[in-house]
Amino acid sequence: MKKILMVISYLGLACTLLPSILVLIGVFTLQNHFWLMSIGMVLWFSTSPFWMKSKSLDEVEE
Template identity: 40%
Template sequence: MRQLLKWFSYIGLALTLFPSFMLFMGLIEAYTCKQLMALGTVIWFVTAPSWMNKGKESKE
């Protein structure tokens, strides 16, 4: 399950990065870029906290 969440979070991170380059190159419109980046942001912030820094917790 944790590995699946990692993949989804990386996909979300890619969706926040690549649409801006695609817009710059003229491959997509601004509206599509905004939608993809918003979707990527939501995916990243929902999935990433569930697996990040889990190995660094102290055992108290």
């Protein structure tokens, strides 16, 4: 399950980075850029917290 969440969140991260580059070189329109950035943001922020959990302070101190 963790691997699936990692793949989905990295796809979301790619959807936030690649559209900016594609608009810069003229492949995408600004409207497509906004849609892909929104989709990427939702994917990244909805899946990454579940696999990026850090240890609690109690576990670290012991």
